[in-house]
Amino acid sequence: MRGLGSLLLAAALTLAFAQAPPQLTPVREVADGISLFHLTDPALVDPPAPISAWLLRLDPARVTLRAALANDEVMGTETVADTAARHGAIAAINAGFFLPNGDPAGLYKVSGRLISDTRRPRGAVGVSAANGRVRLMFDRVTATMSLTIHRSLGRKTVVPIDGIDTTRLRGRLMLFTPAYHEHTDTASGGIEWAVAGRPLRVTAAPIDTGRTPIPDDGFVLSFGGRSPPAALRGLKRGSRVDLAPRYVPLASDDDVWAEAGDIIGGAGLLAQRGGYIEDWTPERFAPGFAETRHPRTMIGVAEDGSIWLAAVDGRQPALSAGMTLVELQALARRLRLTDALNLDGGGSTTMWVEGAIVNSPSDAAGPRKVSDALLVFPVPH
Numbered sequence: 001m002r003g004l005g006s007l008l009l010a011a012a013l014t015l016a017f018a019q020a021p022p023q024l025t026p027v028r029e030v031a032d033g034i035s036l037f038h039l040t041d042p043a044l045v046d047p048p049a050p051i052s053a054w055l056l057r058l059d060p061a062r063v064t065l066r067a068a069l070a071n072d073e074v075m076g077t078e079t080v081a082d083t084a085a086r087h088g089a090i091a092a093i094n095a096g097f098f099l100p101n102g103d104p105a106g107l108y109k110v111s112g113r114l115i116s117d118t119r120r121p122r123g124a125v126g127v128s129a130a131n132g133r134v135r136l137m138f139d140r141v142t143a144t145m146s147l148t149i150h151r152s153l154g155r156k157t158v159v160p161i162d163g164i165d166t167t168r169l170r171g172r173l174m175l176f177t178p179a180y181h182e183h184t185d186t187a188s189g190g191i192e193w194a195v196a197g198r199p200l201r202v203t204a205a206p207i208d209t210g211r212t213p214i215p216d217d218g219f220v221l222s223f224g225g226r227s228p229p230a231a232l233r234g235l236k237r238g239s240r241v242d243l244a245p246r247y248v249p250l251a252s253d254d255d256v257w258a259e260a261g262d263i264i265g266g267a268g269l270l271a272q273r274g275g276y277i278e279d280w281t282p283e284r285f286a287p288g289f290a291e292t293r294h295p296r297t298m299i300g301v302a303e304d305g306s307i308w309l310a311a312v313d314g315r316q317p318a319l320s321a322g323m324t325l326v327e328l329q330a331l332a333r334r335l336r337l338t339d340a341l342n343l344d345g346g347g348s349t350t351m352w353v354e355g356a357i358v359n360s361p362s363d364a365a366g367p368r369k370v371s372d373a374l375l376v377f378p379v380p381h
Contacts, residue, residue, distance in 0.1 A: 077371055191232075295312060
């Protein structure tokens with residue numbers, strides 16, 4: 001639970017913004033249904049300090065949102081600007097947390113395919129479309145994958161997948177999808193099975209040399225070690241298998257998340273269905289993550305259905321102090337957001353609009369290379 005001081009701060013900030021709707025004037029109208037704003041009011045944080053927050057308001061009927069990986073694969077990183085320009089987007093922000101090699105650090109689903117699982121129920125946003133409108137869903141979600149091996153006489157064996165598109169661990173069964181890289185990038189010392197086709201069947205096995213090519217229409221199973229468990233020993237060329245992802249949200253429908261085309265994991269669910277979160281304990285943050293002012297990136301949905309993207313600069317005392325999660329939550333309240341999520345921040349915080357970065361990324365070296373981005377595309381009328 002948060003301490004009394006944090007609760008009092010949240011209450012004070014709530015009172016400050018609850019009485020009047022936000023008085024915002026766009027910096028410019030980027031396109032039909034896409035408006036850019038800039039907030040510099042020191043009272044956005046308490047105690048007041050220099051602040052710079054860039055905001056995009058999106059009409060869900062006039063835009064398309066799409067998650068995209070750096071270089072279109074898990075391996076590696078690139079700037080938000082490079083990802084957005086390569087895909088022809090009109091605007092973009094950085095999105096999920098990641099490891100230095102580009103591996104998403106939490107839940108990530110792109111183009112209908114789960115490429116990063118998680119057993120920790122951190123905040124996530126799902127992106128889908130219905131009746132010509134972007135639809136966003138917010139919750140704390142876990143996601144896992146299991147392998148079903150079809151045996152003779154109708155028997156089946158279900159084996160849990162221990163990790164997706166990530167470093168192989170000894171004694172663990174991993175799954176590598178085409179989103180990872182052209183091959184598994186593994187060393188010898190394990191056993192791998194290439195799987196492809198419809199229905200899915202093992203097309204090459206066992207392989208013990210590592211770096212197995214990943215089929216475009218399939219995946220590779222990779223076990224860390226030369227002595228796999230009994231359930232895997234019968235896998236051979238021609239064996240039929242199935243994959244089954246499982247999404248478990250804490251407060252919403254499983255099926256909605258299974259149907260989402262893209263899902264981005266964050267850290268800090270700020271609001272859900274009009275209720276503001278007061279306890280972040282389930283998300284198991286590192287000490288100081290919520291309480292320290294940092295650059296922050298946020299996505300949310302307002303009472304009127306509009307989608308908001310925010311990039312709050314920080315770590316630059318003369319320009320912008322950054323925000324704690326409570327202060328970011330207060331900004332969400334000011335924008336009348338019913339649902340909101342904190343995405344990756346710090347040096348990753350980047351907002352790109354029409355070919356230029358509009359905010360001031362905090363790294364001395366300039367815009368940070370990241371693992372993925374959320375891209376905005378206008379819908380032609």
